[in-house]
């Protein structure tokens with residue numbers, strides 16, 4: 082019997098950050114642990130989960146992370162676009178017709194890649210469950226058993242950041258993303274302290290969260306270039322593609338656009354402008370597995386770096402792990418998977434197995450994880466919407 086999608090249940094969720102994360106953010110200038118200029122305190126992660134049921138009793142899971150200063154849309158807007166439009170092109174369809182589903186979503190609703198991605202990823206979990214294989218085996222193979230992870234270090238005083246690097250170093254992490262952007266001088270102090278303490282064995286990437294003008298960004302990146310930086314994330318404003326290209330053409334360190342890259346077209350435009358040399362992927366950008374595969378293939382052909390990064394709940398963490406395990410030969414940067422460190426709960430029954438700075442690829446059908454519906458009840462912000 083062919084699988085046929087019968088219903089979609091959408092749940093808006095807010096999971097608070099762990100007390101230690103809130104403390105680290107509160108201690109930083111601006112209160113966010115990064116140089117982003119938002120006025121509202123960031124107290125936890127907002128998400129929408131999708132539970133997609135087929136006619137065979139299978140359930141496909143999707144999840145997207147949303148933060149207004151970055152994503153620009155709320156959980157309610159994601160749910161609304163699925164209710165008013167996208168659900169029509171999903172319900173009654175076979176999840177294996179994923180190109181058709183994406184085509185119909187794209188021609189009938191412009192943009193909204195986050196909502197489309199949420200549905201696309203649930204379709205892949207359904208396919209895996211219908212065939213009783215892990216998602217990685219549908220898209221390239223379970224080529225490795227474990228993948229290396231990178232630790233995220235919030236912006237703070239150099240000694241505090243060094244202490245955090247040390248704690249993750251002891252746990253086996255060897256790649257670190259340092260939040261920078263206070264000032265060129267402070268940035269150098271932070272990177273110098275960490276590189277000198279831990280030597281050349283560790284890999285460093287930095288994230289400016291739009292802190293600088295293009296001219297200042299060039300100065301800031303040149304100042305840390307001697308410290309062997311793998312790549313620098315979002316030095317300039319979200320949509321300043323021209324400024325980003327100006328910076329990338331002036332510095333040797335590869336750039337990655339995070340807040341400024343939400344669709345396949347954004348990425349291609351940034352690459353063709355000479356504005357980025359590294360692609361960042363997660364479940365909501367460029368949107369699900371189908372578009373992530375296109376972006377990944379394009380990046381590989383163009384000889385660009387690729388990193389999977391986010392602080393999601395367990396479902397999107399599984400998405401990232403399956404993508405990386407199936408495309409490990411195209412990905413030279415350790416995966417940033419930090420939801421389990423930052424959030425109070427991952428909302429999956431059995432946590433991901435993380436040890437020695439590596440995460441094990443989940444076994445079992447689909448994502449290989451199970452949604453913890455009891456824990457989920459605690460974090461629901463308004464009634465789930467079921468579409469049939």
Ligand SMILES: [Mg+2]
Pocket residue numbers: 288290314315339340
């Ligand atoms: Mg960032």
